[in-house]
Amino acid sequence: MAKGKVTFNEDICKGCGLCTTACPVKIVTMDTSKINIKGFHPATVFEMDKCIGCANCAMMCPDSVITVERF
Amino acid sequence: MSVVFKKTSGLTEKETHYCPGCTHGIIHRLVGEVLEELDVLGETIGVAPVGCSVLAYDYFNCDMHEASHGRAPAVATGIKRVHPDKVVFTYQGDGDLASIGTAEIVHVAHRGEKITTIFVNNAIYGMTGGQMAPTTLIGQRATTAPLGRTAEHSGMPLRVSEMLATIDGAAYVERVSVDTPANIRKTKKAIKEAFQCQIDRKGFSIVEVLSTCPTNWGMTPIDSLKWLADNLIPYYPLGNFRRPGEVK
Amino acid sequence: MAKVLMKGNEAIGAAAIRAGCKYFFGYPITPQNELPEYMSKEMPKVGGVFLQAESEVSAINMVYGAAGAGARVMTSSSSPGIALKQEGITYIAGAELPCVIVNIVRGGPGLGGIQPAQSDYNQVTRGGGNGDYKLLVYAPANLQEMVDLMQEAFDAADYYRNPVMMVGDGMIGQMMEPIEFREMPSRFELPGKEWATTGTKGLRKPNIINSLALDPAELERHNIHLQAKYDAMKADEVKYEAYNMENAELVIVAYGTTSRIVRNAIIDLKEQGINVGLIRPITLWPFPEKAFDLVPKDCKGLLSVEMSMGQMVDDVKIASNGRWPVHFYGRAGGMIPTPEGVMEKVKALVGGAK
Numbered sequence: 001m002a003k004g005k006v007t008f009n010e011d012i013c014k015g016c017g018l019c020t021t022a023c024p025v026k027i028v029t030m031d032t033s034k035i036n037i038k039g040f041h042p043a044t045v046f047e048m049d050k051c052i053g054c055a056n057c058a059m060m061c062p063d064s065v066i067t068v069e070r071f
Numbered sequence: 072m073s074v075v076f077k078k079t080s081g082l083t084e085k086e087t088h089y090c091p092g093c094t095h096g097i098i099h100r101l102v103g104e105v106l107e108e109l110d111v112l113g114e115t116i117g118v119a120p121v122g123c124s125v126l127a128y129d130y131f132n133c134d135m136h137e138a139s140h141g142r143a144p145a146v147a148t149g150i151k152r153v154h155p156d157k158v159v160f161t162y163q164g165d166g167d168l169a170s171i172g173t174a175e176i177v178h179v180a181h182r183g184e185k186i187t188t189i190f191v192n193n194a195i196y197g198m199t200g201g202q203m204a205p206t207t208l209i210g211q212r213a214t215t216a217p218l219g220r221t222a223e224h225s226g227m228p229l230r231v232s233e234m235l236a237t238i239d240g241a242a243y244v245e246r247v248s249v250d251t252p253a254n255i256r257k258t259k260k261a262i263k264e265a266f267q268c269q270i271d272r273k274g275f276s277i278v279e280v281l282s283t284c285p286t287n288w289g290m291t292p293i294d295s296l297k298w299l300a301d302n303l304i305p306y307y308p309l310g311n312f313r314r315p316g317e318v319k
Numbered sequence: 320m321a322k323v324l325m326k327g328n329e330a331i332g333a334a335a336i337r338a339g340c341k342y343f344f345g346y347p348i349t350p351q352n353e354l355p356e357y358m359s360k361e362m363p364k365v366g367g368v369f370l371q372a373e374s375e376v377s378a379i380n381m382v383y384g385a386a387g388a389g390a391r392v393m394t395s396s397s398s399p400g401i402a403l404k405q406e407g408i409t410y411i412a413g414a415e416l417p418c419v420i421v422n423i424v425r426g427g428p429g430l431g432g433i434q435p436a437q438s439d440y441n442q443v444t445r446g447g448g449n450g451d452y453k454l455l456v457y458a459p460a461n462l463q464e465m466v467d468l469m470q471e472a473f474d475a476a477d478y479y480r481n482p483v484m485m486v487g488d489g490m491i492g493q494m495m496e497p498i499e500f501r502e503m504p505s506r507f508e509l510p511g512k513e514w515a516t517t518g519t520k521g522l523r524k525p526n527i528i529n530s531l532a533l534d535p536a537e538l539e540r541h542n543i544h545l546q547a548k549y550d551a552m553k554a555d556e557v558k559y560e561a562y563n564m565e566n567a568e569l570v571i572v573a574y575g576t577t578s579r580i581v582r583n584a585i586i587d588l589k590e591q592g593i594n595v596g597l598i599r600p601i602t603l604w605p606f607p608e609k610a611f612d613l614v615p616k617d618c619k620g621l622l623s624v625e626m627s628m629g630q631m632v633d634d635v636k637i638a639s640n641g642r643w644p645v646h647f648y649g650r651a652g653g654m655i656p657t658p659e660g661v662m663e664k665v666k667a668l669v670g671g672a673k
Contacts, residue, residue, distance in 0.1 A: 005072070016092030016285075016292040022252050040091070055076040056252040062089065062096025068076035083525075113521040116388070128527045134516035136387045137529035139410050142380035145372065149384025149392070150516060152368045153342060157518050175380075178373040 004053020005069045008043055013065045015040025019057035025050045028057045081107040083132045092292020094249045094282045095123055098191055099130055101249075101259045102162065105266055106133065115158040116150050118143040120172075122164035123197040131162075141172025144179040147186045158269060160187040165206040166196040169229050176235070176277075183240030183274035187265045190231065190277055193284040194303060201287030205229040208306055213287075228306060232279045236312035242274030244312040248281040248304060250296040261311075273315035281307055322497040327487065328353035328395075330462045330498050331421055332361060334469035335393050337500055340419070341367035342392040344381035346374060348400045349433045350489040351423035355395065375400040379407030379420075386416035387528035389515025391473055395421035397489075398431065398439050402447060408482055409448025412545070413530030417476035419469075420454075421485045423492035426653035434653020435489030437575060440630035443484055444604040451542055453549045455483045455556055456603040458574045462496040464601070470503055475556065478507040479548055486603060488626060489653070490576040552605055559607035560599040563589075567596030569669050570614050570643075572635050573624040574600045577656060581624050584661035595665055603631075608638040619669055620644040624661055627651055 006028075013036055020028045020043065031044040043065065045051060053070035081103025089095045106112050112133050119127035121140035128135035138146040143161035151159040168176050168190050179186060195213055196202040203213035203220055206228050210219040220228075236244045243265050247258040258280055265276035281303045283295035290298060325333065332354050335343070343362055345355035355371065362369040372378035378394050385392040396404060401422045411418055424439045426432035443456050455475055459465035465487060476483040516526050532538035563585055564570065573581040578599040585595045596618075598610045614621070620643050623632035632647040639645050648664040650656045 004075075012086055014091035018092055018094075018292055018296065021293055021296065053075060058076040059252040059255050060097070062092065062094055062100075063087065064078035064082065064096075064100055066076070067074060067078070069072050070075045071072055112519070114518045116516040116518060118384070125531065128529055132525060134518055134526045135528070136384060136516055137414070137527070137531055138380065138383075139406055142376065142383075142407070145377040145380035146384035146387070148370070148372075148377075149342070149344065149381035149386075150388045152370060152381070153385045153388040153390040153392075154517065174373050175377055178377065181373075 002049040002051050003071055004051040005048060006045055006051055006057060007067045009065050010042035011037040012063050013040060013042040014038065014063060015042065016062065017043070018060045018062065019043050019066060022056035022060040024054060024056060025052060027051060079103040079107050081105070081112055081132055082130055085129045087130055088126055089123065090286045092283065092285045092295065093123070095191060097249045097255060098189065098258070098280050098282060099127065101255070101262050102160070102189055103131065105259060105263045109263065109266055109270070111158045111270070115160065116154065118147045118150070118159070118161040120161065120163040120167040122167045124162055124164060124191065125198060127162050141167050141170070142175055143167065144172065144175040144184070144186070144188065148179060148184050151184060151186050158266065160189060160266070162189045163191065164197065165190070165192045165194065165204045169205045169231050177238070180235045180238040180241040180275045180277070183242065185269050185272055185274065187269045188277040189262065190279045191282045192231070192279055192307065193282040194228070195284050195287045197284050197287055208302055230307060232277070232312050235277060240274050241277065241313055242315040243268040243276035246279040246281070246307060246309050246312070248299065248309055250281070250283070250299045268315050271315070322499050324495055324497050325462065326353055326493065326495050327462050327465070328423070328492045329357045330466055331395070331469065331485070332357035333500070334466040335419065336361055336365055336367070338391070338470040338473040340391045340393045340473060341365065342385045342390045343367070343369045344372050344378040344385070344392070344394050346372050346378050346396065346400060348397045350425055350492050351395050351397045351421065353492070354421065375403035376407065379404035382418050383407055383411050383416065386411060386418045387414065387516050389512040389517055393419045393421065395423065397423045398425045398427050401439065401442070405447035408454070409446065409450055409452055410530050411482045412452035412454070413450065414528050415480040416482070416528065417480055418482050419472045419476055419485060420482055421487070424486060424488045426651065432653040433489065435576065435655060436626045436651065436653055437488055437577065438627035438630065438651060439486070440603065440625070440627060443486055444606070444634070452545060453552070453604055455479065455481060455552055456486055457483070457601060458486045458603050459491065459601070460575055460578050460599065462491065462498045465491060466498050466500060467503065471506065474505045474507045474509060477509050479552060481548060486575070488575050556602060557605045557607050557609065558601035559610045560601060561610055561613050562597040562599065563594070564596035564613045566615055567594050568619050569622060569665055570596040570598060570618055571622045571624055571661070572598045572600070572631065574603065574631070577624055577626055580656055580658055581661055584658040584665070587658060588662055588665060593665060593669055606634045606638065611638045614643060618643055620646055622646045622648060622664065622668065624656060625649045626655065
């Protein structure tokens, strides 16, 4: 059971990828299947069940794209 | 389900103009979070410089004043002397503070002006396209040091925190970095301590934040974090140089 | 109100405090040092702040900050120091903030000298900073006039939200004259300063003091807005004095203490049957062009007398607009014109005593 959940405000993301360096369980990745309004691949999480809600990704994000919840 | 992390009300809704991966954005957020957590947003006046953060007046959710290049500490002095009970901060880059504005930053420290300076050091001039700054490392290339900076031509990079820590009026001087979540947490703690030093009227407070410039360093945002750790931190050691009450 | 004998620089300080100035940021430079010295003594007594900055550049930026925070604020300097403040002044004008700047002019260029001069005329009237901006510029001829103008300077600065400059030459700053502090009703209906950086207190959107506008269309709109303000100043703020203009065969244009020397020359010339008039600009900007409608049609010419190598003479030419020939007589470097010198020049122009 996931301990946390992250949501991405995709259209604000600039596709910089800093968040992907910070996730201790390595689930944050760039969604190369689509581009956002700015033309960037937005960050996303596919395996949300592994999220531990540590907020490292949100900590690393320069644009406040990520909201983190914890159960 | 509880929200443990969301965008701070210390920042406005406006999306920043910073390049993708530029860590100015992180530093802005930390300042916004600290002002929100200290519950002083309505009592705060910020002074934005000329540089990449020239548009910071659109991003911080408090009264803002746009200074001319290098003069933010003087503008902040004028504001603080008129409103001694308000929280006043400057947000400056290394071109702004360590080059044209050195007299101003030395003298707010010298006067023990009760303001807080957030000093973003990315070892280059960002807004104007990558020129060499006083903080540019030896060997680091810049548009005005095409073959890399040499000490013989333009001296050794300037360590501002160490310099200001020799001034008694500088009550709080700390250098931090935003290249990892752990360092970002330390940066937030330092920024909070700096603003608390001002609120407690102990004197001048400054936090030097090592930051990246992917565009002008010519690297990806992720490589920039690594370059910062491998090159800036060794030359600009992290840590506290002065705390209130300490006599150095 | 009893008259009191005061030194110019100190009278400026006293008048500014009476006008509600609570903040002064300055830096030492001869010949205006007595003003910051006076302020360092007197400001604390009225709950105000005097601060000596590390440079004139910092001083004007402290003024810029304090003005943005909603205060009545002032600085003073002398020629080279005013040159250092130019960037700050254009920022204050661009951001539409009120303040008063006192310039006690000394001989130039460069380090120059410390004696009286009027060689900053172009800088103060055309602006030494970048961009299309103007300062409302007063040039008193004596300490009483200066004291009377100080209240208006601060009121006009607040009303127009623009820097105002008070120009004196070294003599205005250094000489002592009996003056009277008179209660003068304000000419202006002063607006509030809800635009100031005082902290939102969570009750309003953030105020932003700023002169940056990267969008050219927006910056042009801003310039048009500023120009409307300067046009209003041209319409309502011109001050001058006209003296002995009745069938004057020559009209001298002179301001500040130079005009007092010219007045003596005019009196002496009259005794020798030469009738000379005087137009004395009190505002250097806006320049009193309408005053020249008082010049008799058959007047032989205009003579600009200045403590410089000739700067106001250009404005006299513009105002004359070809109606009369325009001449110049001046002393520079701190040398002060004498009545005799002026008389000699006049006689050379009108063909000797009658």
